[in-house]
Amino acid sequence: MIDVIVGYDDNDSELGGYFELSFKEFEDACSSVNDLNVTSIAGLDCTQEVLKETVDSLDQNRFVFVGLLHGNDEQLLTDNDVFVDVEDIDHLSNSFFFSPSCSTANKLGSELIDKGCLCFIGCIRETYATYEDYYDIYIKCETECLRCFLVTGVSIESSYNQMMSLFDEQIALLSEENDEILVAMELIGNRDSFVIMGNRELRKSDLVSS
Secondary structure (H helix, E strand, O other), rough: OOOEEEOOOOOOOOOHHHHHHHHHHHHHHHOOOOEEEEEEEHHHHOOOHHHHHHHHOOOOOOEEEEOOEEOOOOOEEEEOOOEEOOEEEEHHEEEEEOOOOOOOOOOOOHHHHHHOOOEEEEEOOOOOOOOOOHHHHHHHHHHHHHHHHHHOOHHHHHHHHHHHHHHHHHHHHHOOOOOHHHHHHHHHHHHEEEEEOOOOOOOOOHOOOO
């Protein structure tokens, strides 16, 4: 069994609906996978204390962490609290850490890798989802890496490349329509902000502790 912790801020004043849809997309994509134990942490429960308690309750040492909320160079956070802080990350040392949140790769990602995080995928710049009518496209692109990794069992590098390919495909489709060029430009920025650190050969099977 693979443990997965998903934190998403459905209570966010600006993007709560977007973060909730992101979680739903992830949940739907993985619904047919029998070897996943998914624990979700939503809204006001996205605190450091709740996350530590959740990690402590896992059966396995290794796990997947997914952060669907706001970020900066050093933190994942909500309007009300901090969820992950670079000064206190020992509990995430055995995780595969994934988050499309803004700027987390600049410091948080590298510190996680230094602490023993298996792999980190995150963003080096701000990311955007300005156009509500296209939320489904933003979300499918940025969660494709997770879907591929957890559903197919291929390496995280292959999954990352699949995410990049989906971004490219959607950007090309949107660029064909003049009315959608601004959405395409945001997707280009989001795609180019993603980075991968750590063990690129990591597979889902590696997350089952011996």
